[in-house]
Amino acid sequence: MHSWPTTTLPELPDTPARREPVRMFDPSRQAVVALTEPGQQRASMYVCGITPYDATHLGHAATYVGFDVLNRTWRDMGLEVRYASNVTDVDDPLLERANATGVDWRELAAQQTALYARDMTALEVIAPDFYVAATESIPAVVEAVEYLLVHNLAYRVPVSETVPAPLTPGAADIYADIQAIASFGEISHLDAAAMTKLFATRGGDPDRPGKRDALDPLLWRAARAGEPHWPGSGLGDGRPGWHIECAVIARGTLGDAFDLQGGGRDLVFPHHEMSTAHTSALEGRARDLAPAGARHHTHMGLVAYRGEKMSKSLGNLVLVSRLLESGYEPAAIRVALFNHRLHQDWEWFDTDMQAAAQRVAWWRTALSGYGGADPLVFLDEARLALRDNLDTPRALAAMDAWATRTLELARDGDDGVAGAAGLVSRGLTALLGIML
The missing domain is CATH 1.20.120.640 (Anticodon-binding domain of a subclass of class I aminoacyl-tRNA synthetases)
Known part of the structure; x- marks a missing residue:
């Protein structure tokens, strides 16, 4: 899919600091580390994108302008940067919002993706080199899930005859066998109890009957009545799970190894933990103790407003588009965001x-x-x-x-x-x- 227009950065003269690497906190290392090596000429990063069911708020903006500064800093160092991002344009929150508002889910996704692109253009965020919708990646996801099944790293869980009913009798959802991945846990360093608690509140289904482990993530959801679905070859018709999408898109755009996977802090677990585990499995490294894929992970903090995390579900949003409509210029919005340490949680005030x-x-x-x-x-x-x-x-x-x-x-x-x-x-x- 198309992203938005980008710009050429002005050339700047050399100073001593220009040769120094960017150092950021990496939860997988539990330390502040240099993101690049001496003599490195290229840098690559994958930043997890939006689920387009509502307008861009300042929590989104803080994340994407934060990684935009990293992109600019790498370029100022003389590095050739390859930047990939995605749009999760089919997922439960999007479908729920579409059903609640009576808008076709495809129309809602297209509207909000276009608004996000306009906001990013206004905020001078450098466009990704690779900008991939989840719906564009479905054939590659099907191939990946089939690979995991063949190598006994995934399994089927029959769908019960409940609402919404499966379209095909005997259909099954497909889950990853997460405990088969030796490096699972090396991104977040959380214990099982903490993982299970977060998994339940961040899109997981720890109580699903038939799963081998409460933390096993969904790879492929069998087609249900009233839900969008795609041909899945031997998987049966259905749609992809969230974490496998990013694993597949990152590998397809940046290759088997890249420098950085980033996003908001709430993506450390389960999303980055799970997508990294999927990458390890797809690269034939299920038994390796070191995770595959991104060499580093780093995250931007969460933004609160009126005492609570700014979120679509709570509705306590400060929208970028509203600030622009109110007459505030993009430079001032960036300055307002940059007045905070973006890698830490912080609160927005009017x-x-x-x-x-x-x-x-x-x-x-x-x-x-x-x-x-x-x-x-x-x-x-x-x-x-x-x-x-x-x-x-x-x-x-x-x-x-x-x-x-x-x-x-x-x-x-x-x-x-x-x-x-x-x-x-x-x-x-x-x-x-x-x-x-």
Whole structure:
């Protein structure tokens, strides 16, 4: 599927920090680690995308602009970046919303995917090189599930004659035998009790009768009355489970090994744990103690609003489209988000946007001249900040310091460094996606 228009980043001069790797917290390593190796020329990341049943809220935006900053920082390092993402355009929450509103699920998915693309375009998020819908990946998912069945890494669970009834008598759902994967648990490092509790609240079905293990995830859901389904060859008609989709799409776009899998913190378990386990199984590494697929995992924190996590189910949403309609510019929205440590959980307040807009206006005043304070000091400090777990508040503070010094010079009648304002403006664009 098509993503959205992208942009060419401005070239920036070298500073000492440019050669340093980005270091971020990786739950699989339980440590802050360098995401790339010395001498590496290419970097690849897979960021799990949206389920398009509602508009893009600031929780989504924080995740995707966060990984956009990583993308920009890698490119500033001189790396060739391959970026893949997906859209889960068939899933239970989408179908439930479509049924509740009387809108065809395909129309709802198309509408919300288009709105997401418009929001990402407005926020200057670099478009993925590979942007794949779950419905586009179904033949590859069928092939993958058949492989797992043949290698005794998956099994069938008969569908009972309940509502919604199976379309085919004797139909079976197919589950992964998760305990057959030796590395299972190495992404989240959770115990079985914690896994089971989260699994029940994040799309899993630990109480499903007939499963070998409560944590076994669904690979293929047999066709039910009133639900979309696709030909499944030997699997029978049905639709794919959530975790196998991302495993298949990531392998199909980035290959058997890539640098990073990312998303919101709530994806650590079960989604990234399960999709990594599926990848290990598909690569013939079920008995390996080290997980296959992404070499690193990293995540953005969850955003709260009015005391609770911002979520579609709770309805406590601050929508990107509404902020734009209210007259706030994309640069101010990015500044408001970047005022928080994106890898940590944080809370949005209604005053955040006004403060960000005022900050942007002040920066524009400092950038209105030709000269200014030393731009290389700003560039190096911003680069250093972003290499430390994407410390965007520190990067913004570097811009504050430059603006303060530039306005001081102007008051003293000193033009400062010739061309400084233009270079700092290009730095804001290239590193932070803030276009002033």
